[in-house]
Every structure is written in structure tokens, then in C-alpha cells.
């Protein structure tokens with residue numbers, strides 16, 4: 001279920017959503033498409049003269065590729081990265097501009113080359129067999145197959161090794177039948193600016209890249225682009241930062257939050273000292289404790305590791321800017337939070353608890369349960385109603 005609200009506004013959007021959040025929604029994710037568009041433009045300006053792509057894999061980081069991609073197009077993005085062929089088909093259908101590029105990070109799965117080609121997508125090739133399979137689809141030397149090459153500079157995940165690059169470079173049958181649009185690599189430790197691996201990987205990339213045909217170069221994602229101009233090369237590939245994420249601890253990426261999530265208070269109850277709350281009775285009240293029962297749980301994407309047993313603190317929600325700790329286990333559909341200390345800000349039945357927003361960032365939620373904001377973002381489940389603000393084109397409205 002998704003709706004479009006009429007107006008964008010800074011700060012918290014919840015108070016402006018009367019009539020737009022479905023009355024029966026237990027939880028809602030609000031996606032500010034104008035903030036998303038603004039973030040892409042801010043990063044574009046930050047890295048100029050390098051170009052700025054947009055990474056929209058995993059359904060636009062969970063926010064809805066069908067809304068995210070058109071908003072980024074309206075902002076001016078024309079180069080997109082997805083992970084899979086299915087995502088590429090969807091992206092291709094959503095980008096109006098036929099000249100826009102859709103790269104597939106997974107590359108050519110065995111036997112999928114023709115389908116990838118038919119989808120109008122360009123594979124990011126990470127191995128010799130992939131390169132051969134892709135080149136074999138070229139009808140002739142005069143009609144080479146467009147591709148990107150992924151160089152492994154030390155992440156040891158996807159990418160061509162130095163040995164494979166040398167073998168490829170001397171394989172003229174293959175090289176004559178591909179047209180290299182981009183040569184890229186990916187950093188392992190870009191979220192740690194002082195890490196020696198950053199400069200090492202840049203050096204390895206600069207050494208290996210000349211063995212391949214000359215093409216625009218790219219190494220930085222959201223965190224890497226904050227390491228400075230040395231890492232911008234010709235193209236940067238942010239994902240998380242577009243969606244408001246702060247990928248680099250200690251350095252502020254100039255982006256605005258895009259996502260807020262709220263869920264309803266279903267009930268308020270009072271525990272006497274010695275009473276427990278939730279599964280396994282993991283939290284036992286040591287005082288008279290007021291508890292709000294909230295309609296969101298791990299079935300909505302809130303990790304169960306946000307649970308807090310007696311004496312522990314893990315996840316929080318917020319009411320009117322005041323944080324309240326989760327107590328007891330996160331269950332599939334519910335969390336329980338201690339609102340005893342909220343005094344004047346205590347919620348009533350039907351009020352909205354902030355799960356992600358002005359008081360609780362994506363990074364806060366990730367840190368509270370031993371993961372990263374990325375995982376929280378991409379796992380927000382479809383059970384939350386989605387409300388989209390703005391259209392990414394600066395006009396502030398867009399119909400569904």
C-alpha cells in the first residue's frame with residue numbers, strides 16, 4: 001500500500017500526514033523523494049567534475065525502486081547500478097531516458113547473457129569466463145558488447161585478479177568483441193579514513209587499470225567519496241548516502257534524512273515491581289513501570305537484537321523527541337517500551353512511536369543491535385505502509 005502526500009516539509013513529517021497515512025496502518029515508512037533528489041544533487045556537486053551515479057539495488061535500498069528511480073531521474077541521474085538482472089529489468093522500465101545506463105553488479109550469470117542484453121543492461125564483469133560469455137554474444141567485431149570491468153584491488157570479493165586482467169588483455173578474440181564503458185573497483189575499508197588499505201587499493205587499481213582499455217574509472221561508494229577527490233576519479237557510486245545514510249563515522253556526508261518510520265501504540269499497561277514483560281520473561285520491572293505496546297516487530301524489519309533484558313539497554317523509540325527504551329523481547333509484530341520517565345510526553349493509545357526519524361537515526365538503530373544502518377534500511381518490510389513525499393523534481397507533488 002502506498003500513498004502520495006501533498007507536501008514536503010523539513011523535519012518530522014508525521015504531523016502533516018493526516019489523511020495520507022492510511023487510517024488502518026499500524027506502521028508507516030515515510031520516504032521524502034525531494035530529500036532523495038536533493039541528496040543526489042548535493043553529492044553530484046561535491047564530486048564535480050567527477051560524475052555521480054546512483055546505486056538503486058535491493059529495491060532502492062528497500063524504499064521502493066518504482067518511486068526512487070523516477071525521482072533520481074528527475075534530479076538528473078543517468079547512470080544506475082543494480083545487483084541483479086531482475087532489478088535491471090525493473091530499472092530499465094523506470095528510466096524514461098533511453099540513453100541512461102543500467103549496470104548490473106552481479107555481472108553475467110552463466111547462461112544469462114542474452115537475457116541481460118535483451119534487458120538493455122550492461123554487466124559489470126568480474127571474471128574471465130564472464131567476459132568470454134559476454135563477448136561471444138557480439139554479432140561481429142564491429143558490434144562489440146558494452147560492459148564494465150570490475151578490478152579486484154584487495155577486497156577479494158568480486159573482481160578480476162591481476163592474473164586474470166593480464167590474461168584478458170592478451171585475449172584479443174574477447175577484447176575485440178567488448179566495448180569497455182567503465183573500469184571500476186570497490187574499497188574494503190572506506191568507512192575508516194585512516195585505514196592503510198584505502199591508499200593501497202587505490203594504488204593497486206591505478207597499476208592494474210592501464211592494462212585494460214582506456215575507460216572512465218570508478219572506485220568510491222558513499223564512504224569512499226568522502227575520502228576526498230583522490231577517490232572520485234571519473235564516477236562515484238553512492239547508494240546509502242542518497243537515502244540519507246551517514247556511511248563514514250566521524251565525517252558528515254552532506255545529505256539529509258530521507259526515511260522516517262513510525263508505528264502505533266496499541267496499548268499502555270503498568271507493571272508492578274517483579275512482573276515481567278514479553279517472551280522468556282527477559283525483562284523484569286524493578287519499579288512501577290509504564291509500558292507502551294507498539295505495533296512493530298521483527299516481521300516489520302526491526303531486528304530481534306534490539307531486545308533488552310533486565311539491566312540492559314538496546315533499542316529505543318521516541319515520542320515527541322524523547323527517547324524510550326525497548327524492554328523485553330522484540331517479537332514478530334510487537335515491541336514493548338518503557339515510558340515511565342516520559343512524564344509530559346507519554347503517549348496514548350493510537351499515538352505514533354518514532355522508530356526512525358529526527359530522534360533516532362538509521363545508524364542509531366543499527367548500532368543498538370550490532371549491525372549497520374544499511375541493514376535496517378533494506379529490511380524495512382512491506383507490512384509498513386509507504387508514504388512518499390514530493391516527486392524529486394522540486395515541485396513537491398506527484399500523483400500515484
Ligand SMILES: *Cc1c(COP(=O)(O)O)cnc(C)c1O
Nearest residue numbers: 055186221222237238239240241
Ligand atoms: C552497493 C555498492 C555500492 C554502493 O554502496 P554504498 O555504500 O551504499 O554507497 C557501490 N559499489 C558497489 C560495487 C556496491 O556493491
